[in-house]
Every structure is written in C-alpha cells, then in structure tokens.
Amino acid sequence: MSGRAVVVTGIGLVSCAGEGLDAHLAALDAGAPARTDAETYAPYPVHPAPALAWDGQIPKKSDQRQMELWQRLGVYAAGLALDSAGVKDDAAFKGNLHLVVAAGGGERDYAVDGAILTGLRDAADPGAYLNERLQNDLRPTLFLAQLSNLLAGNIAIVHGVTGASRTFMGEEAAGVDALRIAQARIASNQIDAMLVGGSYSAERPDVMVIHEMGGFLHTPAFQPVFAREGEGGFILGSCAAFLVLEAEDAARARGARAYARLGPVASDRTRRAPGSVGASLAALWHQAGLAHPATVISGATGVAPITAEEQASLHQLAPDATVTALGDIVGHGLEVAAPFGAALAAGLVAETGLAEVAVTTVGHRRGEGVLRLSAA
C-alpha cells in the first residue's frame, strides 16, 4: 500500500563540502570530495566538518557548549532544513513536528581515557582506581553529549521541534529505516509531517578504533569509492543531513515548495553471502518502484566485496545511469548516508528536472536500502 504522496519540503546539509543544498549540488557535479584531511588522524584520512558560524543555527552559546561536534552538526543541519521548509519561525508547526533521528553515540574525553588507561597499568587496585578516576575526571555533562537520543533532545531544545522524537541506532540501516518509517507514517495518514535525519562526527579517534577492528577503514589517502583495492574500506566523513517530509496535500495547503516526492522506502537485512547484496538490491530496486533513473546516488562504503557487488548490480539495473558514490562527495557517515543521499537526490530532482533519482545504501555489515526520489 502506498497511500498519500510524501514530498520533501526541507533540506539541510552539512559536510566537508560546506553547508546547504547548492554547495552540495556543486560538489556532486565535481564528483570529488571538497576536502580530505589525511594528516590529523593518520593513517586514517577523514573528510572534516566545514567551518560553520554556529550562532546562525544555535544562537545560545550555552547550548553550543552542551553539545559535542556530532550533535552540533546535526542541530545545525536540522535548522537549515527547517529554514528551507519555511517553518523556522512557525512555532505551532514545529511544536507538532515529529522527529526521527538516525544516530550512533557521542564523543569521549580522549585525554581522560588516555590518562586512565596509563594509570591502570600500575594501579594497585585497578577497580578502585577506575572508579575514582571516572568519578573525578568525567565531565557530568559529557554523558548528555554521548547519549544517542540527545541529538533529538537538542533539536527540541534549540529549534522547538517538540512533536516527539524517536532515535534509530544501527549504522547505515538506521538511516534507511528512519526514512522508511517516516515516509510510511505520513503515507498512511498517521501523521502529516516529519523531520528526519542524522549526523556523524568523523573526527573521533574512538570510532577509528572501532572501525579499524575488522579492517573497515581505507588508508592512507583518498581513493574513489569504486576504485579502492584489496579489502577496500571507508573514509569517514563528518556530515549531517535533515529532511522535512510532508504529505503532499498538507505541503500544498501551506504553500510549501516540494523538492521531490519520496516513494515508499525499500529495505531489508539479508544474511550476507556471496551475491546476497546484489540480489537484495535488485529486489529492493523493483520494490521501490524505480523505472529508469538517469542518476543513482550510491551510499556504497568502499568495503570489499560488497561494493563491487553493488556496482555490478547497479550496472545491470540501470545500465545507462550515472552512478555517483556519496562517499566521493562527503565521505562515509554511517547512519547519515541514507538521509544525505535522499536529501541530495531530492535537491537534484528539484534543480535539474530529472524524473527520478535512485539512492542506495548498503551497510558495511548489514542492511540494504533503496529509495526513489521523483519529480513532485
């Protein structure tokens, strides 16, 4: 059942390419990342966050201080999305606006962690030492900057988006499912509008530890996603993307501009085996209702062998389409990949008049998703 048409009426984007839709359409055109920092976290390159005038979206310094980078990026992008939907100053609209966030968790205090690990080596009583150091050295508010659902909490506080929020965790698939659930709730008349998105800070040594375990990080310098050799891997990118989704009739009634329609989102979790990703994408492609998109924005991670499988699958599904790896524009932002791809695709549909654009997301460990953005 497809139900009501759902349109994208607001887009907020932040990445190494800058902020806003125009900067990202230009980056998409260029087909290469605007900035790569291969030095700071060597051997791991990252696509760093741009310099932002935080005050523009997060007016209170006290709010800025309460957040770590991943939250600030997300709150900033959410503000851009509300601006672009023309609802930033509409307190009533925002007070009823529901939110689905796709996110992991927040930063750590690297100095504290290092000092504790160093001290633990010679601690006579390691348990007591750990307790004492954590109790004395952890900033109480750091917890709130780490909690997954506090990105949504900060969006409520800073922007007054207080319908209600739900935070989906679980890497790439969380971003796909956030869009899937939001689209379905609107299409089925359960709700009229939703703010959906996520944010990710790549400039975090702790996430590099997590993804180095398993060998998922590409080193030492940028290579295009589909040209990474051997085991491949991803280059993390600091990024955030939010979309305002609305029922088409509701958007029209308030005179909002619809960038594109978002069709029912197709997602699945197949047991990974040779060929499973390609087969899953093919099934989801048809489920999403894609016909002949001229452009595909792929969230491919660069991880082997699934990236090559996706490429081969896309070549069969859309032999004439231009396939652009989102990772080549903004890097890999895990939970953010699908919302970022969807927002960029919606922008592309609006700016170029393309009939439909496909967005794919294949999780580095699990989960596949296909989205269809089409002319509104």
Added chain:
Amino acid sequence: MTRDSHRDAQGRRLVAVTGVGIVTSLGQGQDENWIALTAGRSGIHGIARFPTDGLRTTIAGTVDFLAAEPMVAPALSERFAATAAEEAVAQARIGRAGDFPGALFIAVPPVEMEWPQRQALAEASGGNEAVTYAGLQRAAATRRFDLWHDLFIFGTVADRIADRFGTKGSPISLSTACSSGATAIQLGVEAIRRGEMTAALCIGTDGSVNPESLIRFSLLSALSTQNAVPETASKPFSKNRDGFVMGEGAAALVLEDSEAAAARGATILGYVLGCGEKGDGFHRTRSSPDGAPIIAAIRAALDDAGVGPDGIDTINAHGTSTPENDKMEALGCMAVFGERMGQLPISSNKSMIGHTLTAAGAIEAVVSLLTIRHGRIPPTINYAVPDPVIPLDVVASARDERVERVLSNSFGFGGQNTCLVLGSEPA
C-alpha cells in the same frame, strides 16, 4: 452499523498481545516475576559484578543469574532480550522456530566499547609511554581484536536477535532513553495498524550496569545513595526518595493484528489500545515545569485508545524515585485525572526492580498485562513516608482489584514522554 470486532473505534486494526516474556533482577519468566512482584520482594542488592570501592552508589538491580561472554552491555542485553523473546514467542505459539512472521523492534542501550576492552587494546599497544588513542588504533590494526567490531557497533544486538528468531525485514534498534521500551511497542503497533505486517516482536532490553554507566548517572545526581539497606533505596512517591536505582532486564511482547491472531486461534492476553507521545524542549534532563508535555503524552495515549480518563483503572507509573520525576508525574496525572487521582491506584514496579532504563517501558507493559490478567496490582514497596505534596493513591501493598485498562507511563532524558494504554478488551 456494527463495528468490525477487529477494528478500533477509529477503524484501525486492533493490536493484540499474544505472548510476553520478562527477565528482571527478580527472576526469569512471568511466573517468577509475578510471584515476586506481588509479594513485594525487592531485587535490589549490593553490586557484585565489579568493585564498587569509592562509588557514591553501590547498589543496583542487576540480573546476576544470566551471563554473557564477554560481560559487556551489548552482549548482556542480547542475552536478556533473547531470553525474554523465547518466552514470548513460545507463549504466542506463532510461526516456527527461527521463523517469526513479522518485524523486530528492539530498544537497546547505546553501545560503547567498555573498559576491559580498552585496557586490552592499551596493553596490546605496547611500550611504556602514555596511552593514547593512536596506540589503541595500532593495537586494533593487529587484527587480533576484529571480533570486537561487531560487538561494539549499534546494530549488532538487533541483528543477532533477528537471526535467532527469524524476524522479517530490517530490524529497528531504537532509543528514546528511558521510554525506549514503550517506543518499541509503539512502533510495532503503528506497523500493524498500517497493515505492513500482522505480527511484530517488540523488545526492550538493558544490561548496562557497569562502572562507567553507573558513574555517569551518579555524576548527574540521578541515583539513590541509600546503599545501607539496598532493598529500601527505591521509594517512588515517598518524601525521602533521593534518586533511582539502576536495574537490568528485558521484556518482549508478540503483537498481532487481532484478526490474524483470532484466525490462527491464538490466545489473546490483552490489547495495546493506545500509544501517546510528546516531546519536551525545556531542558536536557528536566521536564517543563508546567508538566505540559507529560500531560499531552498521557492525553494522546487516552485519545489514541479512544477512552477518557474514567476508562483507566490503574496507572503503572514511570515512578523512578527521583525527586523530579515523581513530582512531575504526579502533577501530570493530577492534571489529566483531576480529583479522581486521589482514588486511582498508581504503582511503580521500579520500587522492586529499580529503573531498567531502556527496558523499563517494555517490562512495565508486561507487568501491566499481568496486572489485568490476575486482577491484582503489584505494590510500590517502601512507601512508608508519603510525600504530602503528591497526594496519590499509591498501592503500598498488593491490591486485588478488577483491572480492565492500565495506563503505563515512560519518561526519559532528552524530553521523551511515551504512554501506553493496555486493556483486556477492545475499547
């Protein structure tokens, strides 16, 4: 015109509960938990899992009879979830083993690498100089720790539960802080109402009593420090309450389109009649002083269920035993239920099992269904010194009463407020 018996007053599919499972510090399974809960037994005790030297709070409602390897929050949470889900799926007699005919919605605690693993990496980084994250990264690059990648990413618990039970589609891992368990149920209800599936497995689980998690809550002054007599520390609605006690556990519910459940001859345990939620942008950890979001969430749940305040027989409170929560929850309830609040039984399971955080909304939904089934309201133990500013009918010892509908409240950091209405029959 007669109403389709499988539709609610708004014409939506009715959502039945056909199986439940529960694990708390009081035991494993509905029977053990129900006996302990109605006997007013406490599951709170001194923490034995790790050294508590120097901590301000040294008690918790840990689940000590189930273990995981390694003993880290995601692995333990997975174990609790699997245990609760086995019970729920078996009771529902749905699908075949490893082939659950519906989706998975699971509330899991946010995942992070933990100290034993950080220490192992630090050790493997070698050298005698100060430990840095660059060293941990070098250790990770030895490939010796590759199995920990999956252990410490957010989607793994759901992935493994999905594999084990054969749920369909992409499983959803979610967090709405301390209302997560209720949100998992709400997502399942909505999916069934949309007609996307006829069954959903909804789980809330939490096994995160470890030093850093405990200390984080402690640093926010959220925890009780009444360590001397652990079983009396959690005292919701009492004047001398001083914070919550961390708890662990899980609950699972098999939700079904009532028509599909009836068609396969399933025993219906009750219905999720309504779900309501409302965000709060006042503060990161505190509720709006006027209680408006809590009031709105309760009203939204009642509206969604199609019942008025008079249709509720008892409230399964969020009742954390923090000064803030219990005051605000009482304020919200009094605003919605008015004078009737003086005679409307309200009780907090957290007095016995502590605050099971991510799992709480699901555990308390299961207890609400058991309350309906047995016609007995579990007590709020330790209610010796009532708080005079919140004059409620707190159930101090188990009370036998016919209960057709329960309001179950869940509130969390980050402005999360989620309420459920559970009932014996369609509204």
